[in-house]
Amino acid sequence: MFLSHDFVGLVILNSKGIIQSVNSHVEAITGYNNKIIAGKNITFLIPEFDFLSKDNNSRTEKIIHKDSGNIINVDVSVTHHNFGNRKLITLLITQESKQPNGKDLEEIKKEAKKVVEKKNEFLARMSHEIRTPMNGIIGTISLLEGTDLSEKQKNYVHTIKSSGKSLLVILNEILDFSALEAGKIEAVKEPLDLYNCIDEIYHLFQAPIQDKGLEFNLEYDDIPEYIMGDHGRIRQVVINLINNALKFTSKGSITLKILVQNNDNDGSDYLKFLICDTGDGIPKDKVKELFQAFSQIDESSVRKAGGTGLGLSICKSIAEIMGGEIGVESEVGKGSVFWFSIPLNISSDEDLQIICDKQAKYKEGLTKLKYNASILLVDDVEVNRFVVTEILEGYGCTTDQAENGKIAIDKAKKGSYDLIFMDCQMPVIDGFQAAKEVRKFNKNIPIIALTANVLAAEKDKCLSSGMNDFIPKPVTRECFAPIFDKWIPSLVIKGDDEIDNKTKTPPFVMAENNNAPLNVAFLEQFGDHVEKVIELTIKDADDLIFNIDKAISNKNALDAGLEAHSLKSIMAQIGAEKIAKIAKNIEQQGKSEEFDGIEIFYKDLKLEYKRVIGFLRSYIKGL
Amino acid sequence: MATCLVVDDVTVSLFTARAFLEDLGIDVKQASDGETALATLDEGGIDVVLLDWHLKKKSGLELLEVIRDKHGSDMKVIVFSGVEDSTKADDAIIAGADGYMTKPTTKEKLEHELKSVGIL
Numbered sequence: 045m046f047l048s049h050d051f052v053g054l055v056i057l058n059s060k061g062i063i064q065s066v067n068s069h070v071e072a073i074t075g076y077n078n079k080i081i082a083g084k085n086i087t088f089l090i091p092e093f094d095f096l097s098k099d100n101n102s103r104t105e106k107i108i109h110k111d112s113g114n115i116i117n118v119d120v121s122v123t124h125h126n127f128g129n130r131k132l133i134t135l136l137i138t139q140e141s142k143q144p145n146g147k148d149l150e151e152i153k154k155e156a157k158k159v160v161e162k163k164n165e166f167l168a169r170m171s172h173e174i175r176t177p178m179n180g181i182i183g184t185i186s187l188l189e190g191t192d193l194s195e196k197q198k199n200y201v202h203t204i205k206s207s208g209k210s211l212l213v214i215l216n217e218i219l220d221f222s223a224l225e226a227g228k229i230e231a232v233k234e235p236l237d238l239y240n241c242i243d244e245i246y247h248l249f250q251a252p253i254q255d256k257g258l259e260f261n262l263e264y265d266d267i268p269e270y271i272m273g274d275h276g277r278i279r280q281v282v283i284n285l286i287n288n289a290l291k292f293t294s295k296g297s298i299t300l301k302i303l304v305q306n307n308d309n310d311g312s313d314y315l316k317f318l319i320c321d322t323g324d325g326i327p328k329d330k331v332k333e334l335f336q337a338f339s340q341i342d343e344s345s346v347r348k349a350g351g352t353g354l355g356l357s358i359c360k361s362i363a364e365i366m367g368g369e370i371g372v373e374s375e376v377g378k379g380s381v382f383w384f385s386i387p388l389n390i391s392s393d394e395d396l397q398i399i400c401d402k403q404a405k406y407k408e409g410l411t412k413l414k415y416n417a418s419i420l421l422v423d424d425v426e427v428n429r430f431v432v433t434e435i436l437e438g439y440g441c442t443t444d445q446a447e448n449g450k451i452a453i454d455k456a457k458k459g460s461y462d463l464i465f466m467d468c469q470m471p472v473i474d475g476f477q478a479a480k481e482v483r484k485f486n487k488n489i490p491i492i493a494l495t496a497n498v499l500a501a502e503k504d505k506c507l508s509s510g511m512n513d514f515i516p517k518p519v520t521r522e523c524f525a526p527i528f529d530k531w532i533p534s535l536v537i538k539g540d541d542e543i544d545n546k547t548k549t550p551p552f553v554m555a556e557n558n559n560a561p562l563n564v565a566f567l568e569q570f571g572d573h574v575e576k577v578i579e580l581t582i583k584d585a586d587d588l589i590f591n592i593d594k595a596i597s598n599k600n601a602l603d604a605g606l607e608a609h610s611l612k613s614i615m616a617q618i619g620a621e622k623i624a625k626i627a628k629n630i631e632q633q634g635k636s637e638e639f640d641g642i643e644i645f646y647k648d649l650k651l652e653y654k655r656v657i658g659f660l661r662s663y664i665k666g667l
Numbered sequence: 668m669a670t671c672l673v674v675d676d677v678t679v680s681l682f683t684a685r686a687f688l689e690d691l692g693i694d695v696k697q698a699s700d701g702e703t704a705l706a707t708l709d710e711g712g713i714d715v716v717l718l719d720w721h722l723k724k725k726s727g728l729e730l731l732e733v734i735r736d737k738h739g740s741d742m743k744v745i746v747f748s749g750v751e752d753s754t755k756a757d758d759a760i761i762a763g764a765d766g767y768m769t770k771p772t773t774k775e776k777l778e779h780e781l782k783s784v785g786i787l
Contacts, residue, residue, distance in 0.1 A: 566771065569773060569774065570683065570686060571686075571690075573682075573683075576682065577679065577682060577683055580678055580679035580682050581679045583678070583679070584677055584678050584679045606723060609721055609749070610676070610677050610721070610723075612749060613677065613680065613721075613749055613770050613771075614677055614679050614680060616749070616770060616771045617679070617683055617770065617772065618771075619771075
C-alpha cells in the first residue's frame with residue numbers, strides 16, 4: 045500500500061476534489077475513518093479548501109477534529125499530477141505543532157505537570173527509602189570505627205564514612221527539592237531570637253572554617269533581637285550559602301554580615317544576610333544559571349566541589365516562600381557575595397507576650413530557679429552538647445561532657461555527678477547499653493534519656509535499660525525544669541523573689557527566661573543612675589574591646605588578658621554573666637600567654653558583646 | 668559626713684561605686700590611678716579608701732603599702748576585686764587592708780564593709 049505513511053497524512057483527490065483514498069495517519073489527525081471519508085469532497089475534511097489553486101504549494105489550513113471538535117492547524121502540501129488525461133491531486137497533511145491525538149496545549153501542559161508531580165513523588169519516596177538503609181550503614185560504620193582496626197582499615201572506614209555523609213546531604217537536598225516543587229514547604233512566622241539564630245550558625249561553622257585555614261568574620265549592625273520568621277528555614281539558607289562559600293574558598297576569609305535595609309520602592313524594611321568570600325568568583329555569564337536547578341558553573345567545578353547543584357535553587361525557592369529574594373555579586377578571582385533578604389517583621393510586644401505566657405505555663409517561677417547540680421551530659425553530636433550545656437549553665441549547673449556511651453561509663457565511674465543526661469543513639473556504646481552499665485555500679489543516680497523518638501516503645505526501652513525518665517528532642521530550656529524538680533529537688537537554690545517581681549514586663553521577661561545576655565536586676569540596683577551607668581559601661585567596654593583587639597593584632601597575650609580583666613569586671617557589674625565568663629577565659633589565657641586560645645574566645649566575646657549592647661540599648665528605650 | 672576615695676582605673680566602676688556611696692550618705696572623691704590617689708590623700712580629708720586590687724599602672728598591693736607607710740593604720744582601706752580572686756582576700760588583709768569586698772559592687776556589700784570598718 046503506497047498510501048500508508050506513518051508521519052504524514054496523505055489524501056488523493058480526483059480532478060473534482062473527491063477523496064479517492066487516504067492513509068491511516070489522516071484518521072489520526074482528523075478523527076475520521078477512511079471508510080467515511082472516501083467519496084466525500086475534500087471540503088468535508090478541510091472547509092474552504094481550494095484544491096485547484098496552484099500558486100501556493102504549501103499552505104496552512106484548519107481542520108475540525110471529529111471527536112473533540114477542536115480546530116487543528118495543519119500544513120497542507122498540494123501537488124497536481126497528470127497521468128495522460130487523468131488528473132490526480134495529492135495532499136500531504138502534517139500537524140503544525142506535534143499534538144498527538146489532537147490534544148490542545150492546555151491538556152498537554154496538564155499531562156506534563158502530572159508527570160512532574162509523579163517524578164517528585166517518586167524522588168521523595170526513593171529518598172526516604174534510600175535514607176533508611178543509609179542511616180543503618182553510617183551508624184554501623186561508626187560502630188566499626190570503635191573496634192580494633194589496623195591503620196589501613198581505619199582509613200578505609202573513614203572514607204566510607206565521609207562518603208556516606210556526603211550521600212546523606214545529597215539525599216536531603218533532593219528530598220527538599222521535590223517537596224518545594226510539590227509546594228509542600230511553607231514558611232512559618234513566629235517570634236524568633238535573631239541573635240540566638242546567628243549565634244548557632246556561627247558556632248556551627250567556626251571550627252570547619254578555621255580548620256580550612258580561613259578567617260570567619262561576623263558583622264552586624266543594629267539589628268533587632270526578636271523578629272517574626274521561620275528560624276529553621278532562615279538557618280537552612282544561610283548554612284547552605286556559607287557551605288558553598290566554604291567549598292569554593294581556599295584562602296582568605298568568609299564573612300557573614302547581617303543588616304537591615306530599606307526598600308526604596310515601598311519604604312519597607314528588610315533583613316539582609318550577606319555571605320562574602322574571597323574564593324574563585326563566578327563569571328558574569330554564569331551568574332544567571334546559578335539559581336536554576338541542576339546547574340553548577342562548569343564540569344570542573346563539579347569535579348572540584350561536588351554536590352547536586354540543587355542547593356542554590358532550593359535556597360531561592362525558600363527565600364521566595366518567605367517573601368524574600370536571593371542574589372549574588374561576584375568577580376572572578378576576587379570572590380563572591382551571596383545575599384538573601386526577607387521582609388523584616390519585628391516581634392511586637394504582643395508576640396513576645398504570647399511566648400512569655402507559654403513559658404509561664406511551665407510552672408510559674410520554676411524557670412527562675414537555679415540548681416546547684418553537677419551533671420554528666422552524654423551526646424555524640426557536638427552541637428547538641430553545646431545547646432544542652434548552655435541550657436544547663438543557665439540553670440546554674442556545672443556540666444561535664446562525654447561523646448559516647450563508653451566515655452560516659454568511665455566518667456560516671458570516676459566522677460561524682462548528681463544526674464546524667466543520656467542521648468540514646470550513639471556510636472561505640474549507645475545510651476541504653478551505657479545506662480545498663482552505669483546501673484551495675486551506681487543504682488541511684490538519675491539517668492534521663494534525651495531522645496528524638498517519642499514513641500511509647502522507645503520510652504519503655506529507656507526505662508527497661510535503667511534510665512529514670514526522658515526528655516524528647518529537640519530539647520528546649522523548659523523541658524529541664526520539671527526534670528530537675530522531680531529528680532534533684534534537694535539541689536535547688538531559691539531564686540531572688542525581688543528579681544521575679546521586677547521583671548514582669550516584656551521583652552525582659554522573655555529575655556530573663558530565655559537567653560538574656562544579662563540579669564536586669566543588676567541594672568535596677570542603680571535606680572536613677574542606670575542610664576548613666578549604661579552609657580559609661582558601653583563607652584568603657586568599647587575602649588577595652590578596642591584595646592583587646594589591638595593587643596591581639598600585636599600578638600600580645602598578656603595585655604589582652606589585662607584588658608579582659610577589666611572588661612570582665614564591668615560586665616559582671618551589670619549582671620552580664622556570660623560575657624564576663626568569656627572575658628575571664630581571655631584573662632586566664634592571657635596570664636598563661638596562650639595566644640591561640642585568646643583569638644578563639646575573642647570571637648565569642650565580640651558576638652556576645654553585640655548581644656549585651658543590643659540589650660542595653662533596648663533597655664534604655666524601654667525606660 | 669565621711670569622705671571616701673575610690674581608686675579604680677575603669678570609669679564606669681568609679682561611677683557605680685560613687686552612686687552607691689552617695690546613696691549611703693558618703694562624700695566621694697575619685698582617682699583613676701595610684702599617683703592621683705596618693706596626691707588626693709595628701710590633700711587630706713579622706714576617711715576611707717576603696718581600692719581596686721587590679722590597677723594597671725601601680726598595683727593595688729603597691730598602693731596599699733605606700734598608704735600604710737605614709738598614713739599609718741588610721742586610714743581605713745577596703746580592697747575590692749573580682750569574684751574569683753577571693754583567695755586574694757587573704758593577701759589583701761595580710762598586706763594591711765581593713766576590709767575586702769568582691770566585685771560586682773552592690774550597695775549592701777559596701778554598707779556592710781563600711782560598717783565593719785566603723786565608717787557607718
